[in-house]
Amino acid sequence: MSLKQKILLSLSILIIFSLLLFIIFGDNGLVDLNLLKKERHRLIEKNAEITMDNLSLYRESDRLEHDPGYIEDVVRRELGLIGEDEVIFKLKNNGEHKVKR
Template identity: 60%
Template sequence: MNTKKSVLLAFIILAIFSLLLFIIFGENGLADLHLLKIERDNLSKQNAELAKQNLDLYREIVRLKSDPKYLESVARKELGVVGKDELIFKLKDQRKGEN
């Protein structure tokens, strides 16, 4: 009788241990849950950064549409646009020939 109880107890302990291993390390277990939480947090941070960039770009568009002087300054700086009566002087760098 004691051996039957011992075998049954060992089987129950083995079953519980196997179940715990499966819960922790199995597919969709606690380890996967932890990794998914880390990934969710990273995606939330990326989403917040993209939302900020989106808002900044929206504000830039509104400013370009509503402020002609700002539009002109951006066109000059980024596109090299020159006014109607303006001249561009390109100077050679004197330091290139000196050694």
């Protein structure tokens, strides 16, 4: 192999190696591609979670609009209201009884 061929071969190898480094580590290279794939996967999972939350809220909204029993349950649970004929007994820590009407 002549000196000219060795220089040409070395230069070709250097250019190919440089191109590979640029493809792997350069802007929009394989490293960025992997990061984008991970971000896409994370966003798909988050979108599925938000869709499930949205469906749950839609169902609850529909029940609040059309289900009187559910409305009564929510009012009792969140506002602590009682019916007209109901009595709540609250016990104190020392065992005394208190009646609330």
